[in-house]
Amino acid sequence: MGTKDIGYGSLLMLLILVVPIMAINWKMKLKINKSLTYSIVRMLIQLSLVGIYLQYIFTLNNSFLNIAYLIVMIVVASVSTINSSKLKLKKFFFPIFFSILIPQVIILLYFNCFIVRLDNVFDAKYMIPIGGMILGNCLSGNIVGLNSFYYNIKNNENQYIYSITLGATKVQALIPYFREAILGAINPTIASMATIGLVSLPGMMTGQILGGSVPLVAIKYQIAIMLAIFIAKYFSTMLSIIFSVKKSFNDFNMLQKNVFL
Structure with a gap:
């Protein structure tokens, strides 16, 4: 039995939980929301591209x-x-x-x-x-x-x-x-x-x-x-x-x- 897939909606539910953290950061004047947003967006893009790329690498296995x-x-x-x-x-x-x-x-x-x-x-x-x-x-x-x-x-x-x-x-x-x-x-x-x-x-x-x-x-x-x-x-x-x-x-x-x- 393989690993159960996680839907995109489920990932979005996790991302929603970051919103209160960003609100607290803004209220406490912790100037990390910009870097936090940048890091999350970069992670999403990088891992998505790597996931697609690795499928080809694993298939070719050169x-x-x-x-x-x-x-x-x-x-x-x-x-x-x-x-x-x-x-x-x-x-x-x-x-x-x-x-x-x-x-x-x-x-x-x-x-x-x-x-x-x-x-x-x-x-x-x-x-x-x-x-x-x-x-x-x-x-x-x-x-x-x-x-x-x-x-x-x-x-x-x-x-x-x-x-x-x-x-x-x-x-x-x-x-x-x-x-x-x-x-x-x-x-x-x-x-x-x-x-x-x-x-x-x-x-x-x-x-x-x-x-x-x-x-x-x-x-x-x-x-x-x-x-x-x-x-x-x-x-x-x-x-x-x-x-x-x-x-x-x-x-x-x-x-x-x-x-x-």
Whole structure:
């Protein structure tokens, strides 16, 4: 038995519930209604287009097309990460792109090949949804990590310079900020793994159960995807900082001011 369809009228009933929220925002002068409306409209358009597009991708199931779609997803995630971190796109694009690409591809192929044991590791049915879940978490981790790292250095510039003047190398002076950035990025995932199943039933597991899978199978998939997400997020955040540092400091080990928007 497949998942029961949701009608457009049902979706409209949910959208109606947003109206009181917008009224409260207006009354309390919370200036978020414009961004909220923009986000909802953009979500509706994007997901509708993706839904139509994915039907063709799943039907064709062409490995090259699947890989191309994944690359596009990574490019969009890289741009979104940099913009959300309020850093210069031109300076950070390639470091962030490769910091996401490398763990994303390695973990995704490892997952499809050795965990799910697919005959075709580029199968669209697995590659795109699983890749999307891993990528979405890498994006959030990189935003937190980059924000924490660069803005902590900027806000504590005197402390950083003091460490350098005492003879510390750039790496030694950056270690405290690097450590804090990694912890900030991965702590939410660690907390989520510790409470999963008790506080909430996660999306992948719920989706599989609604789709007719046996709960035990859904649980095994959820465990596997959570571990894959944690590993990819950890290394992606680490690489994003390591790769970007080379472009962010001058020859005197000082953070360049032009890295920020």
